[in-house]
Amino acid sequence: MRQAASTARAATSSAPGNVGDVRKANLARVLSVIAASGNDQRLSRADIAGLSQLTKASVSSLVADLLAAGLVIEIGVHRDGERGRPAVGLILNPARVVMGMEVNVDYIAAGLVDLSGKLLAHEIQPHADHRSAAKEVLAALGELSRRLQDAAAAQGLMILGGGLAVPGLVDDESFTVLQAPNLGWVEQDLDVAALLPEPKTRFRLFNEANASALAQQQLxxxxxxxxxxxxxxxxxxxxxxxxxxxxxxxxxxxxxxxxxxxxxxxxxxxxxxxxxxxxxxxxxxxxxxxxxxxxxxxxxxxxxxxxxxxxxxxxxxxxxxxxxxxxxxxxxxxxxxxxxxxxxxxxxxxxxxxxxxxxxxxxxxxxxxxxxxxxxxxxxxxxxLGQTGALVGAARSVVGDLLEAPHQLVG
Incomplete structure (x- = not known):
């Protein structure tokens, strides 16, 4: 599926293979190693260097960028059989999340998914979307989104991006629903800025079944x-x-x-x-x-x-x-x-x-x-997955984009 346009999309380099490109690739490499380890393993910088096959100096510099961007955090680790000061481990920042949303025929839904793909909270609200104008439906979904945004802020969670799933064919470059027969929408442009203003990375539009398939894939x-x-x-x-x-x-x-x-x-x-x-x-x-x-x-x-x-x-x-x-x-x-x-x-x-x-x-x-x-x-x-599949799949896909391109958040 084509990737969504976003005001926050990072500019691509005009010189492929330059130092900047290599650093972007290595940032993603280090972050993927941390993500793959899970929050229980808590890898040290030396562990990451070994697994990524990068030098310790390079890993330290890259980790510093990821820490500054808030994508990972340090946490003390006592290794079995060792005494003294605990080693410093690294995990994905549990306070960084992505919002997934869904419009279906008779309900709207939204939820928060962390960088490990875990659904932290969600809300499903009955709403008669069949034959309703897209503007009206998005207004209701925007109110639901704002409630979750407020709840996230109260818990110290930062929303980095979002994804929306709808039951129809979509063009996610232009945020257009090409055809959604059961909603009665044809060539309907969506104002996604009303759902999640100024995402730190990006917002994406998905077909509902495709998003659910992506969520199921992780299981x-x-x-x-x-x-x-x-x-x-x-x-x-x-x-x-x-x-x-x-x-x-x-x-x-x-x-x-x-x-x-x-x-x-x-x-x-x-x-x-x-x-x-x-x-x-x-x-x-x-x-x-x-x-x-x-x-x-x-x-x-x-x-x-x-x-x-x-x-x-x-x-x-x-x-x-x-x-x-x-x-x-x-x-x-x-x-x-x-x-x-x-x-x-x-x-x-x-x-x-x-x-x-x-x-x-x-x-x-x-x-x-x-x-x-x-x-x-x-x-x-x-x-x-029940009724959470589509919103979870949409959010996890945006998380996946972020983990593959963390330079979007690195200053």
């Missing part, structure tokens, strides 16, 4: 370098990880499982097509099939979802059949995806993870029926 085993993340909300999104990198394709459409056609003569989809997976397995589609789609009684979507789970727990029709049909269609889409992308692992998030016990039997049977040669090798997992 996968090291050898698990290829997988498809399928996000189930009102819409259905997909994020494709190939060789441990997010793959979005030339126009950013790769992994969009929700708009794979399952029933050519089926219902019309929000994307303008017909018979997409989303029309059968999306949240609203399942509620409608379970006779819980009407809102005449004033029930909110969340209340209707609760009614769906109650019906499933008691084995009540048509809820059971609605979810089984969603699972069957999901199995067809997954069968196609496994063949097309040549991956064997699919991770399900959102309502697919919550509905696993009722959804999985029909999905596995469908996958076996439509792709018997590969069904036995498929790994179908459910994500534990």
């Amino acid at each position: 996968m085993d090291a050898q698990e370098r290829d997988f498809l993340f399928v996000s189930g909300e009102v819409g259905i999104g997909g994020g494709l990880i190939i060789d441990a990198e997010l793959f979005v394709g030339p126009q950013g459409h790769a992994g969009e499982l929700g708009h794979v056609v399952i029933a050519p003569d089926g219902k019309k989809c929000s994307c303008g097509g017909r018979g997409c997976l989303e029309t059968i397995a999306g949240q609203d589609a399942i509620l409608a099939a379970a006779n819980l789609g009407a809102v005449a009684d004033g029930a909110s979507r969340q209340q209707r979802i609760s009614q769906l789970y109650q019906a499933l727990e008691t084995g009540t029709e048509p809820a059971v059949s609605a979810v089984a049909e969603a699972g069957k269609s999901l199995g067809i889409a997954v069968a196609s995806a496994l063949r097309l992308y040549n991956v064997s692992t699919v991770v399900f998030g959102g309502h697919f993870a919550a509905l696993e016990q009722w959804l999985r039997p029909a999905m596995e049977a469908s996958l076996k029926a439509h792709a018997p040669s590969i069904a036995g090798q498929a790994r179908l997992l459910c994500s534990p």
